[in-house]
Structures are given as C-alpha cells and as structure tokens.
Amino acid sequence: MVDITEVKLGSIIEFKKPHPCGGKQWNVLRTGIDFKLECVTCKRIIIISRLDVTKRIKKIIEEK
Numbered sequence: 001m002v003d004i005t006e007v008k009l010g011s012i013i014e015f016k017k018p019h020p021c022g023g024k025q026w027n028v029l030r031t032g033i034d035f036k037l038e039c040v041t042c043k044r045i046i047i048i049s050r051l052d053v054t055k056r057i058k059k060i061i062e063e064k
C-alpha cells in the first residue's frame with residue numbers, strides 16, 4: 001500500500017491502470033478530499049476523490 005499522505009503538490013504518481021491515452025503518470029495539482037491530477041502524457045486534467053486515488057495508485061515516482 002502506498003501512503004498517500006506522502007503525495008504532495010508537484011508530485012508525480014503512477015496508477016495501476018493507464019489512462020485511455022496510454023499514460024500512467026499524473027502530475028499532482030491539488031491534494032485534499034479531492035485530488036486534481038494532470039496526465040503527464042496527454043495533459044488532460046481530472047478531479048478524483050482521495051479514496052479513488054488510494055485505490056488506484058501504484059507508486060509515487062517523484063516527491064516534492
């Protein structure tokens with residue numbers, strides 16, 4: 001299990017399943033109850049609940 005309290009603004013995180021564009025890495029734009037994430041590959045922005053981040057995250061690539 002990844003400790004998502006380690007995920008900070010500017011962190012790059014990797015999900016278990018890829019985005020439709022094929023990318024798995026996300027740039028963290030906002031943390032809190034909901035997370036705002038930007039796909040590193042296609043730059044699309046999503047808002048996702050903290051619980052869903054906890055379920056989907058595979059690892060933290062880069063901590064800021």
Ligand SMILES: [Zn+2]
Binds near residue numbers: 021022023040041
């Ligand atoms: Zn994407």
